[in-house]
Amino acid sequence: MRYLTAGESHGKQLTTIVEGVPAHLQLTKEDINESLIRRQGGHGRGRRMKIEKDLVEITSGVRHGYTLGSPISLIITNDDFKHWKQIMDEEPIESDEEIKRQISKPRPGHADLNGGLKYDHRDMRNVLERSSARETAARVAAGAVAKKILKEIGVDVVGYVKRIYDVEADDQPSMTFNDKVEMSNLSPVRTLDSTKEKAMMDAIDQAKKDGDSIGGVVEVCVEGMPSGIGSHVHYDRKLDGRIAGSVISINAFKGVEFGIGFEAAERRGSETHDEIYYNSTDGYKRKSNRLGGFEGGMTTGMPIIVKGVMKPIPTLYKPLQSVDIETKEPFEASIERSDSCAVPAASVVMEHIVAWEVAQAILDQFTSDTINQLKDEMKRYRERIREF
Numbered sequence: 001m002r003y004l005t006a007g008e009s010h011g012k013q014l015t016t017i018v019e020g021v022p023a024h025l026q027l028t029k030e031d032i033n034e035s036l037i038r039r040q041g042g043h044g045r046g047r048r049m050k051i052e053k054d055l056v057e058i059t060s061g062v063r064h065g066y067t068l069g070s071p072i073s074l075i076i077t078n079d080d081f082k083h084w085k086q087i088m089d090e091e092p093i094e095s096d097e098e099i100k101r102q103i104s105k106p107r108p109g110h111a112d113l114n115g116g117l118k119y120d121h122r123d124m125r126n127v128l129e130r131s132s133a134r135e136t137a138a139r140v141a142a143g144a145v146a147k148k149i150l151k152e153i154g155v156d157v158v159g160y161v162k163r164i165y166d167v168e169a170d171d172q173p174s175m176t177f178n179d180k181v182e183m184s185n186l187s188p189v190r191t192l193d194s195t196k197e198k199a200m201m202d203a204i205d206q207a208k209k210d211g212d213s214i215g216g217v218v219e220v221c222v223e224g225m226p227s228g229i230g231s232h233v234h235y236d237r238k239l240d241g242r243i244a245g246s247v248i249s250i251n252a253f254k255g256v257e258f259g260i261g262f263e264a265a266e267r268r269g270s271e272t273h274d275e276i277y278y279n280s281t282d283g284y285k286r287k288s289n290r291l292g293g294f295e296g297g298m299t300t301g302m303p304i305i306v307k308g309v310m311k312p313i314p315t316l317y318k319p320l321q322s323v324d325i326e327t328k329e330p331f332e333a334s335i336e337r338s339d340s341c342a343v344p345a346a347s348v349v350m351e352h353i354v355a356w357e358v359a360q361a362i363l364d365q366f367t368s369d370t371i372n373q374l375k376d377e378m379k380r381y382r383e384r385i386r387e388f
């Protein structure tokens, strides 16, 4: 299974093409819209999210509510396009006024300067339109399809906010999967403790008031995975590696860890590894899950627990220093609108990105022309490893 996305932030639409989805999977636009709407939520978003109402149109690959096995194309319209028609027009530039609107002032923390240098775009709008995290809506649409496949084989994925700036969400060892699902319902930030929710929102509001921005940590949990998904035999088949790369590819994500992650550096081996036991009902199990569900690039059968850290949003009302590429003179970047914190929204993005990687690894491993073939193969595999 693979996917491609296309679309500029203020262009007409975002397009996702998903290829390799098993036939006969029940899929409606509502399945995808639920995810898209969640991604638009969260405290700290700017004015753009008031303009957009992300709803998908399925234009191929699905008929009468079921996948055909052919490529699925998904369209999300940018409602803001109506305000940008002239700026985003594909026709050649005609007026001097349009030339004057070109962006020659790269913003620190964005792709503007590097992309301008690489692609020889002196109008850096040609870079920022595609580097914008607007693209994550298209990726969430693909992830929503992946989540539908996973649901059929008893695998659930959920993402939630773990930390915003200096406020850590509760980390109760007794936290159930349902608690995590509860935390994933942004309203507009969700933790199990309303005082923490308020503290997170206060931190976001304070940063905004100061003309600044803040980041945080997102956690994703995958339940219901059998052991042995992924592979140790080649670097690019290691599922933890694929997930890590994919998480870092989310705009503004700077770090990733599985289970105890970086804390492993401060622990002894006896306090790090997950001991194995066996019982005939469950097969091979672990007494702990410190390594977040991975050994040797393959799943251990314990929940996958993966965290990603998001840097503070780079566009600030309190401007940062940069250089105008036309005059080579310093300037201070001023802005019209921006998110001040997008960690809650990013928790939805990361959930869908992890779901995609997990589903893709499963489809690589099992025959999956039809969803029933996949279900049968997974069932047989689960039985085999239980008795192994």
Ligand SMILES: Cc1cc2nc3c(=O)[nH]c(=O)nc-3n(C[C@H](O)[C@H](O)[C@H](O)COP(=O)(O)O)c2cc1C
Pocket (backbone or CB within 6 Å): 046, 109, 110, 111, 131, 132, 133, 136, 250, 251, 252, 253, 311, 313, 314, 315, 316, 337, 338, 339, 340, 342, 345, 346, 349
């Ligand atoms: C959901 C989401 C929303 C974002 N919103 C903004 C924003 O409003 N303003 C901004 O400057 N950056 C925003 N970003 C971050 C930038 O897209 C990102 O920092 C930039 O593309 C550079 O990529 P890099 O940080 O990965 O190097 C957002 C990121 C995500 C995931």
Ligand SMILES: C=C(O[C@@H]1CC(C(=O)O)=C[C@@H](OP(=O)(O)O)[C@H]1O)C(=O)O
Pocket (backbone or CB within 6 Å): 009, 046, 047, 048, 049, 052, 131, 132, 133, 134, 135, 136, 137, 251, 337, 338, 339
């Ligand atoms: C549009 C989305 O996020 C955008 C991501 C983004 C950026 O620079 O990454 C900048 C902002 O866009 P604009 O400049 O149009 O206000 C965000 O709103 C979205 O998440 O759908």
